[in-house]
Amino acid sequence: MTTGELAVVGLGLVAPGVRGPEGALDPAREAVPGWFRPEVALPSRGYRRLPDACKYLLAASRLAVGDAGDRFAKTERNLRAAAVAVNNTGAALLEELDHIIMRDGAEEMSPSSSPFIAMSSFASRLSMEHDITGFNLTVNSPVTAGLEALGTAARAVAAGRARAVLVCAVEEALSPAQATGPRSEVGAAVLQCEPVAGGDAGYGTCRTRGAFLDPAAAARDVAAVLGPLAGADPPGRIDAVLDDSAVGTAVARWLDGLSGCDVVLVPSPAQAGCLVPLRRALGLFAQEHPAPTRRAVLAASAQGTLAWADLTVTPRRAGEPDARTEPKARA
Amino acid sequence: MADHRTAGVDLEDLRALLAEELELPVEEVTDEAHLKDDLDVDSLTAMEVAVQIEKKYRIKIDEAEIPNLTSLTAIHRLVTAKVGAT
Numbered sequence: 001m002t003t004g005e006l007a008v009v010g011l012g013l014v015a016p017g018v019r020g021p022e023g024a025l026d027p028a029r030e031a032v033p034g035w036f037r038p039e040v041a042l043p044s045r046g047y048r049r050l051p052d053a054c055k056y057l058l059a060a061s062r063l064a065v066g067d068a069g070d071r072f073a074k075t076e077r078n079l080r081a082a083a084v085a086v087n088n089t090g091a092a093l094l095e096e097l098d099h100i101i102m103r104d105g106a107e108e109m110s111p112s113s114s115p116f117i118a119m120s121s122f123a124s125r126l127s128m129e130h131d132i133t134g135f136n137l138t139v140n141s142p143v144t145a146g147l148e149a150l151g152t153a154a155r156a157v158a159a160g161r162a163r164a165v166l167v168c169a170v171e172e173a174l175s176p177a178q179a180t181g182p183r184s185e186v187g188a189a190v191l192q193c194e195p196v197a198g199g200d201a202g203y204g205t206c207r208t209r210g211a212f213l214d215p216a217a218a219a220r221d222v223a224a225v226l227g228p229l230a231g232a233d234p235p236g237r238i239d240a241v242l243d244d245s246a247v248g249t250a251v252a253r254w255l256d257g258l259s260g261c262d263v264v265l266v267p268s269p270a271q272a273g274c275l276v277p278l279r280r281a282l283g284l285f286a287q288e289h290p291a292p293t294r295r296a297v298l299a300a301s302a303q304g305t306l307a308w309a310d311l312t313v314t315p316r317r318a319g320e321p322d323a324r325t326e327p328k329a330r331a
Numbered sequence: 332m333a334d335h336r337t338a339g340v341d342l343e344d345l346r347a348l349l350a351e352e353l354e355l356p357v358e359e360v361t362d363e364a365h366l367k368d369d370l371d372v373d374s375l376t377a378m379e380v381a382v383q384i385e386k387k388y389r390i391k392i393d394e395a396e397i398p399n400l401t402s403l404t405a406i407h408r409l410v411t412a413k414v415g416a417t
Contacts, residue, residue: 048354
């Protein structure tokens with residue numbers, strides 16, 4: 001299914017070892033203790049007891065909204081919205097809260113962190129932060145949720161339900177008891193998106209599409225499913241976030257057969273979150289080009305969900321005065 | 332300053348607890364400062380304050396009593412009564 005088109009006007013990224021959107025395409029770094037400094041990213045009162053993942057989300061949203069100027073605050077509050085992708089985001093917190101309940105009783109749970117038993121609380125807290133009353137929606141799925149959040153935003157904008165949407169993905173590391181691999185996704189990526197018509201697509205525009213590839217018949221069906229998803233004229237570069245499942249393997253083989261485009265394979269672990277694909281889109285929008293440049297991000301989960309984002313990156317050159325390219329204080 | 336010890340509840344200890352929970356300098360938590368109107372305390376933070384008071388003083392504060400936690404003086408009065416009753 002194809003959604004409408006969105007203009008991307010602001011970017012915000014909080015991730016270990018990354019100073020901003022310009023580093024979004026770098027390999028993910030280990031989340032060493034102290035990598036995130038909430039006292040810098042969120043210097044005022046009221047954040048201390050929030051789960052760390054919520055702090056990443058709020059910090060990245062502040063960067064995106066600040067990056068776009070004061071456009072978000074100038075949008076009527078009932079036309080402000082948020083689409084927040086989460087997957088492993090609350091897993092470690094739920095385990096911790098379970099332990100508190102079993103060890104000390106439910107009355108020992110912190111009133112500030114216990115609402116986050118509901119994964120929609122991340123989007124709710126974000127809405128409080130930015131006085132969003134249009135809508136907020138939480139999208140849960142491995143790998144593809146970030147790009148699906150872009151699609152949700154595009155449909156809402158096309159329907160006139162919103163004129164400024166924060167499209168977000170946030171993840172937190174799994175606990176040692178939960179993780180089966182060496183590294184989990186950590187951090188948050190936020191894109192401020194608006195209608196293309198009348199908007200200022202400072203970073204570019206995007207369209208998203210989704211499909212399903214049956215894992216049991218992935219090798220057989222991949223061409224029939226991916227052909228329409230990629231379209232007749234694929235862009236010059238496709239960043240593909242894939243794991244080694246039957247679906248990921250079939251998609252990788254199909255991409256091998258594409259001519260005329262560079263495919264950047266981004267390995268996705270078995271317990272993937274949903275941050276990496278949206279982070280790739282953010283990183284591609286942050287790149288500088290002398291002319292409009294088409295890019296795509298493809299995400300595939302072992303369960304068979306596929307998401308495709310077509311990006312057209314607005315021309316920007318290094319050294320050109322542009323507030324959006326100025327480095328900002330980041331955690 | 333008047334005697335700040337009443338039935339084992341030290342006003343300055345309570346002030347320090349509030350300042351810590353509200354992320355404010357101790358001097359801003361005056362005896363009569365209104366938590367909501369003067370110190371911008373929302374309902375969630377008030378609940379967090381109540382939980383921390385319960386832990387420190389080993390008392391129970393009913394949910395219906397939380398709206399009465401309007402100032403340091405009011406909190407001190409409530410905690411003192413509960414500590415004295417235990």
